[in-house]
Structures are given as structure tokens and as C-alpha cells.
Amino acid sequence: MAKHQLLNKYKYQLNEAVERRTVGLEREYQRRINDEATVVTNLSPKLFNQSELGGSADPLFMVMTQQIKQLRAGIAQNSLQLTILKQALSDDERSHLVKRLVVDEIIYTNAIEDVSVDATALEAVVNNPVKRVTARLSGSARRYLAVSNRAPLEIAKLLDFRVIYDDLLENEIGNADLPDGRLFRDREVRIGTPFETTHEPPKTEIEINEVLEAVISFRNTLSVDPVFKAIITHFMFENTHPFNDGNGRFGRYLLASDLAQSLDELTGLSISTEISKNVRKYYKAFQEASRPSNRAEATLFVQEMLAIIIAAQQRMIAYLNN
Numbered sequence: 001m002a003k004h005q006l007l008n009k010y011k012y013q014l015n016e017a018v019e020r021r022t023v024g025l026e027r028e029y030q031r032r033i034n035d036e037a038t039v040v041t042n043l044s045p046k047l048f049n050q051s052e053l054g055g056s057a058d059p060l061f062m063v064m065t066q067q068i069k070q071l072r073a074g075i076a077q078n079s080l081q082l083t084i085l086k087q088a089l090s091d092d093e094r095s096h097l098v099k100r101l102v103v104d105e106i107i108y109t110n111a112i113e114d115v116s117v118d119a120t121a122l123e124a125v126v127n128n129p130v131k132r133v134t135a136r137l138s139g140s141a142r143r144y145l146a147v148s149n150r151a152p153l154e155i156a157k158l159l160d161f162r163v164i165y166d167d168l169l170e171n172e173i174g175n176a177d178l179p180d181g182r183l184f185r186d187r188e189v190r191i192g193t194p195f196e197t198t199h200e201p202p203k204t205e206i207e208i209n210e211v212l213e214a215v216i217s218f219r220n221t222l223s224v225d226p227v228f229k230a231i232i233t234h235f236m237f238e239n240t241h242p243f244n245d246g247n248g249r250f251g252r253y254l255l256a257s258d259l260a261q262s263l264d265e266l267t268g269l270s271i272s273t274e275i276s277k278n279v280r281k282y283y284k285a286f287q288e289a290s291r292p293s294n295r296a297e298a299t300l301f302v303q304e305m306l307a308i309i310i311a312a313q314q315r316m317i318a319y320l321n322n
Contacts (some may be wrong), residue, residue, distance in 0.1 A: 004067070004303075006289075007025055007028065007294050032061070039064065042214050045240075045296055046211075047290055047292040047294075048198075048292070049290070052293055060232065062232070062299045067303060068299070075306065075313065078310065082266045085321070086264075098145075098148040099126050101266070101270065102126050102144040102147075105256065105270075109272035115249075137172070139167045139168050140172075142167070143168045143253060144269070147253075147257050147265060147269060148265050159183060161183065165250055168253055177245035177246075179244065181208075183209075185205065185208070186204060188200075198283075198287055199241070199286075201241035208242045212240065218236075227306075231301070232302065234251050234305070235286070256268040256269060256272065270315065271309065278311070
């Protein structure tokens with residue numbers, strides 16, 4: 001099976017003695033985006049790479065490669081197996097498992113952002129969320145417990161993002177980093193280290209609003225496979241970076257909720273734990289999909305996330321079998 005390459009790698013296969021590289025790249029781009037199996041969205045991510053010129057407003061798309069088809073089929077089979085294994089547990093065993101997964105997900109999604117969590121205190125919150133409603137991470141506990149019940153996460157308007165944010169990250173965001181716009185941030189931010197910028201998201205709340213309106217429309221469409229839709233929605237949320245702080249935790253919660261809906265709750269409640277084991281690949285996939293030279297192609301980002309989902313499922317299946 002030929003390995004799919006993004007355009008910034010594919011260009012090295014072109015023979016400039018035959019045609020100019022720019023011509024060959026445009027021809028290949030048109031072939032990919034116009035293929036009848038390609039998923040072309042209404043979304044235009046912010047494309048950035050420090051060594052490249054900014055890109056045009058290309059629509060985000062993914063090529064339906066054979067590897068993506070195989071991974072998606074494997075995910076469906078694993079989800080069915082997880083559902084069968086879960087049903088074989090007693091009520092007490094299921095309750096204990098779900099609470100353990102909720103604790104782990106909250107710990108690991110915070111650890112990815114270098115935010116420390118007291119595991120013992122968090123366990124107390126998850127075990128009794130009503131009594132500990134004012135405790136740290138009580139909002140996250142409520143939200144992830146809702147994921148365990150496969151409660152639909154409805155987002156129909158921009159305000160819904162802010163309501164979820166305020167609940168999920170209640171008392172977790174410092175005053176200086178709270179949203180300074182009406183709903184979202186309204187100042188420029190850069191992603192990276194003091195020495196390197198890896199991403200520059202939309203600069204103003206007006207721009208953020210435009211992108212998230214399109215994300216809402218895409219997330220609510222019925223014409224795209226729900227697992228692909230969950231992954232692409234996750235990418236677009238992180239690419240847009242609508243808040244000053246907490247974007248990663250929000251984006252992974254959104255992904256967990258959408259996977260629980262489209263697959264099963266055990267898959268949804270395993271995703272941040274697995275991402276934390278593959279965090280370099282995770283961030284690398286974001287950066288490659290955001291390169292202007294790759295023309296908003298999300299194929300390898302989707303493929304990497306599918307592989308992470310499969311790994312999370314396989315880990316859970318092995319645990320339940322033992």
C-alpha cells in the first residue's frame with residue numbers, strides 16, 4: 001500500500017525536467033480535492049508555518065485513503081467488542097470502571113497542558129459530584145460523567161461554546177486569561193516557545209466567530225461520517241484557539257463527547273489518556289495539517305487520530321479481557 005504524502009512531501013517526487021513544480025503541485029491538489037471519495041468541508045483553517053508564506057483560504061479536506069478506511073472499520077469492530085465486554089460487567093463493576101476512566105481522562109488532559117491534579121481529591125469529586133459541587137475540577141467531573149452517560153453535547157450557537165467553557169473549566173482559568181471579548185478572546189495570541197512560533201490563530205473575536213459558526217454548521221451536518229466529523233471538529237477548534245487559555249482541555253473534552261456519541265463511552269473516555277502517550281505525534285499532526293504548503297489537507301491528521309483511537313480501544317479491550 002503506497003504511503004499517502006502531504007503536498008509538502010509529495011513535491012519532492014516531481015520531476016522539474018518534465019514540468020514546473022508549482023504546476024505539478026496544483027495538478028495533484030486538484031486531483032485530490034476533486035476525487036469523488038474526498039471529504040471537502042465548509043471549513044477554512046488558519047494555515048501557518050514560520051518558514052512558509054501564509055496560505056490562501058483553502059477548504060479543509062481529507063482524502064479517503066485505504067488506510068483510513070481500514071482504521072475506521074477497525075474502530076467500529078472495537079467499539080462493538082467494547083460494548084459487549086461492558087455489558088458482561090455487573091452494575092458495580094461498570095460504575096467503578098467509568099469513574100476510574102473519568103478520573104484518568106481529567107488527569108491526563110490536564111497533564112498534557114502541564115496542569116497538575118490531586119488524584120485523591122479528584123476521585124472524591126467524581127465519586128460524589130453533588131456533595132462536592134464547589135471543589136476544584138467539579139465542573140470537569142460533571143462534564144465527563146455526562147460523557148459516560150452518552151449525554152448529547154448540543155452546540156447550536158456561539159454562546160453554547162462559552163457556556164460549556166465556563167462549566168468545564170470553572171475556577172481553572174486565571175483572571176488574566178479569562179476571555180476578554182464578548183464570548184471569546186479578542187486579542188492576538190501565538191502558540192509555541194519563546195524561540196519558535198508554531199501557530200498563529202485568528203486574531204480577533206470577529207474572526208473567531210466566523211470560524212466557529214462554520215464549525216457549528218459542520219458539526220451538525222449529517223453528511224459526514226461522525227468519527228471523521230469529531231476529529232475534524234477537534235482540529236478546527238484547536239486551530240482556531242478561541243480562548244486565551246484552556247483550549248486544549250476544551251477541545252479534547254469535545255472530542256471525547258463526540259466519540260462517546262458516535263461510538264461508545266469507553267472509547268470516548270479513553271482518548272486523552274491515549275493522546276498523552278502520543279503527545280508528540282499529536283502536536284506534529286496539528287502542525288503538518290496547518291502548513292500553508294499542504295493546502296488545508298487533513299488526511300494525515302485524521303489518520304493519526306484514528307490510530308490513537310484504535311490504540312485506546314485496544315488498551316481498554318485488553319484491560320477488560322484480563
